[in-house]
Amino acid sequence: MKRGLWYKATVRDRNGKVLSCENRRSRSMLGNWYRILYAHMASTSTSLVHTSGNSWGVINFGDNWKFVAAANEDYIGIVIGTGVAAVTIDDYKLESQIMQGTGSGQMRHLASTPSWPSVAGSSCDFLTSRTFLNNSGGPITVRESGIYCRVKGPTYYGYACIVRDVLATPQDVPDGGSITIDYTLRITA
């Protein structure tokens, strides 16, 4: 039985025409994924660096791991950026995140849309998807993606980067176009 994470990046123009698509196995569960998992399985707390850069840790808490995100929220859910630095085990944020907005280098973040877990054949998977619209007035090249989730430390709430990928091919998103990132967590017998 195998377990893994896959991502798919799909770029469309302003008319919805698909311009490019990259679909491959994610290489990017980070140390923070396991720190949160440990906090839950051992019902305890452990150290963890939040996306803010603060070492606020994580405790066992129901809000942990939440990465469903509403529109405009660029601090949680699937996120994208322009960084190209190779992934390291202790990455705690994207290298250079594309923020919410319509200004230069910004993209509009739509809500993330998780699907129900499904069993098909010998696999069980669930998918989380998010679309980003480029209304900045110029093209934007997306080079990295990831997932930020909510975490609670002993004192402070915050957010943790639990997944990060550097795209194999930089994805050019034209003005008026969009990029959709799908992450699928799958177990296969």
Next chain:
Amino acid sequence: MKQRMKIKEGLSYEVVVRDRHGKVLERIAAPSRSYARAWNQCLYVLNRHTGYTITDTSGTGQYISVSSSVLRANAGVGEIGYGIRVGKGTTPVTINDYALEAPCGEGTGPDQFLHQATSASSPAVAGPDCSFWLRRVMVNNSGSTISGIQEIGCYVMMKYSPAHYGLGYRDVLPGPVYIPDGGSITVTYTLKVTV
């Protein structure tokens, strides 16, 4: 620029059998092949921050909501509702497994073990790895050898009250192991991601 480092994520296990003096009689270590459906469903509950019906270890669908209890595995002494378990089943793992096939119970009767607490190490980063382990010792005070132990796994809590448990992962060993009277079996699962 292409990403040059490859990250691997995995689960592995080690089984150690000892006699009453602590002498190691057998040691098996292998990659686990065994995350079960309920594991992904528990992650879904946490990730989406929602509720979902998940089959518990009794085979009954239970509505599980977000809580700090989801995925908890640090069972105390004698608690067999969750934590690492062993059994005598030999059926290969399938995606729809919801429990061990023939789990050994708690006690000193035939085919029963005294389950010690499930312990966990803190996550450690060593070079490109981040990992932690879960471990449980089960002691055979049944008065005779317990033979044919061939499956191991980990039950996780899904709800605290009323308590519901799910199968996190299950493995079938390459062959049966035998635990002599007074001896023990120690199962360690290591969860690791490697850059």
